[in-house]
Amino acid sequence: MIVRPGGLDHPATAALLAAHLADMHASSPPGSVYALDLSGLATPDIAFFTAWDGDDLLGCGALRTLDDGTGEVKSMRTNPAARGRGTAQAILDHIIGHARAAGLTRLLLETGTGTMFDAAHRLYARNGFVPCPPLGGYVATAFNRFLSRPL
Known part of the structure; x- marks a missing residue:
């Protein structure tokens, strides 16, 4: 497995992100989906990464750099x-x-x-993420959780 920067222009990435957005909208209350589409991920403040096994896309994730020296994990999808x-x-x-x-x-x-x-919650807990107050412009609801970890 190789994780590398980029991949937004690959058809497999577009398909994975489209499936991700569809799943988020199907399993989330209206107004509580903060997942980004391809254009939302193609901004200067976001570093996008893809994982590959040869020509097979295994997953993706992104890091948005915020103005206060923190980063936001976005678009994690396997x-x-x-x-x-x-x-x-x-x-x-x-x-x-x-x-x-x-x-x-x-x-x-x-x-x-x-x-x-559930799998995402276990992954983040294993990696030292703990509950925190809402970040940025997010609205806290009974549906979402906010997590942080120091670097």
Whole structure:
């Protein structure tokens, strides 16, 4: 498995992100989906990463750099065919390394609740993320969780 920057222009990435957005909208209350589409991820403040096994896209994730020296983990998604292979951990490790190299001091994220998000909650807990107040312009609801970890 290789995690590398970029990949937004690859058709497999577009398909994975479209499936991600569809799942988020299908399993989330209206107004509580903060997942980004391709254009939302193609901004100067976001570093986007993809994980590959040869020509097979395993997953993706992103890091948004915020003005206060923190970073926000975005768009973590593993291809269903690649689950159980450590893809999410590899991408998160890459994001953490990139954030440290950029001099960021803390990572933040917003995620949902419910069965669909259980694996993500376990991943973030294993990696030192703990509950925190809402970040940025996010609205706290019974559906979402906000997590942070120092770097």
